[in-house]
Amino acid sequence: MNMNNDKVRIGIIGAGKLGSFHAAKVAAHPNAQLTGVMDTVESARNALAEKYGVKSCAALSELISLTDAVVIAAPTSLHYEIGKTCLQLGRHVLMEKPLCSNWSEAHKLVTAAKRANVILQTGHIEEFNPAWNSVQKELSEVREGAPALIDAVRTSGYSFRCTDTGAVFDMMIHDIDLILSLVPSMIRSVEAVGYNVIGGACEDIADVRLRFENGTAAKLFSSRVAEKAERQMKITTPSKTVEINFGTGAVKIRKPTSAVLEGRFSPNCILPEDAAKAAPSFMQKHWSVEEIQSDAVDALSCEIDDFISSIINDKQPRVSGARGLAAVAVAETIIDSLKRKTGVEFAETGIRKAA
Numbered sequence: 426m427n428m429n430n431d432k433v434r435i436g437i438i439g440a441g442k443l444g445s446f447h448a449a450k451v452a453a454h455p456n457a458q459l460t461g462v463m464d465t466v467e468s469a470r471n472a473l474a475e476k477y478g479v480k481s482c483a484a485l486s487e488l489i490s491l492t493d494a495v496v497i498a499a500p501t502s503l504h505y506e507i508g509k510t511c512l513q514l515g516r517h518v519l520m521e522k523p524l525c526s527n528w529s530e531a532h533k534l535v536t537a538a539k540r541a542n543v544i545l546q547t548g549h550i551e552e553f554n555p556a557w558n559s560v561q562k563e564l565s566e567v568r569e570g571a572p573a574l575i576d577a578v579r580t581s582g583y584s585f586r587c588t589d590t591g592a593v594f595d596m597m598i599h600d601i602d603l604i605l606s607l608v609p610s611m612i613r614s615v616e617a618v619g620y621n622v623i624g625g626a627c628e629d630i631a632d633v634r635l636r637f638e639n640g641t642a643a644k645l646f647s648s649r650v651a652e653k654a655e656r657q658m659k660i661t662t663p664s665k666t667v668e669i670n671f672g673t674g675a676v677k678i679r680k681p682t683s684a685v686l687e688g689r690f691s692p693n694c695i696l697p698e699d700a701a702k703a704a705p706s707f708m709q710k711h712w713s714v715e716e717i718q719s720d721a722v723d724a725l726s727c728e729i730d731d732f733i734s735s736i737i738n739d740k741q742p743r744v745s746g747a748r749g750l751a752a753v754a755v756a757e758t759i760i761d762s763l764k765r766k767t768g769v770e771f772a773e774t775g776i777r778k779a780a
Contacts, residue, residue, distance in 0.1 A: 435459060440469035489510070509534060523749065544732070553722070560669060576659045594753075635755070
């Protein structure tokens with residue numbers, strides 16, 4: 426890799442709001458050098474390039490010639506063609522989520538990265554959310570295979586962006602990725618219902634049920650036409666309930682006492698008169714509640730740092746291309762189920778089954 430002064434030369438593809446965020450983090454990183462910006466909108470790329478004193482590139486080939494790695498923050502429909510070119514020319518790639526709009530193209534990108542022996546990272550930023558990271562020890566039993574009940578809600582108002590994908594690929598895919606990282610089991614069935622509200626080719630609301638072979642059941646709801654923004658997940662097992670608010674960083678953990686878990690209050694063990702005495706304060710006395718407020722962390726900076734560190738140290742990033750591929754596979758299956766349930770064809774999404 427041709428690095429200037431041991432810094433990774435990185436270019437940004439996409440000069441919109443998302444691309445500008447990435448540019449700021451790359452420019453501030455001590456081990457990176459922002460070298461160029463590429464976008465089809467000349468005024469946007471010129472403004473961003475001028476801000477950081479870097480090259481404004483009209484062509485992808487021009488940007489690639491300046492870089493060791495690229496961050497692709499372009500519309501999802503462009504991910505495959507841009508990503509394929511960058512990977513085949515030996516550039517490391519951080520691809521904003523979703524990796525691609527369908528499994529077939531995402532799989533080809535993962536294969537291209539392996540052939541070129543370069544890093545392909547997927548931008549699932551919630552993996553770096555401090556609230557999520559703070560509860561990983563509490564979720565160890567789920568990671569070890571214990572069945573769980575998972576309820577994820579992700580909503581927002583309509584933003585008029587990402588119109589080439591719907592609520593599943595734009596929003597729900599965050600929760601799909603987190604759930605797949607947590608549950609070590611194959612998905613047995615997928616059921617989905619969704620609606621298009623605004624018009625166009627994509628769903629704006631989706632409600633999904635995933636059932637895993639180990640007994641885990643996950644309910645996911647996403648809407649981009651909601652009254653308020655929410656990013657929450659509840660994970661329940663026999664030994665605890667973990668509630669995560671990704672937006673505020675707040676976490677609540679509820680656990681039954683050892684007496685409950687040992688079955689001392691089972692109908693087979695407790696006398697009726699003792700049950701009557703215990704009932705009024707049972708939940709207050711025999712369930713503990715721990716509330717945690719995670720410290721604020723710049724998750725995008727963490728994601729960029731992981732990308733740069735992976736390149737320098739020749740290691741896989743936290744959210745690899747393979748992880749992104751798995752999330753795309755589930756999202757595509759959800760879209761297929763959604764179509765069957767509603768009879769609505771969102772043909773223009775470009776989602777199709779791999780041959």
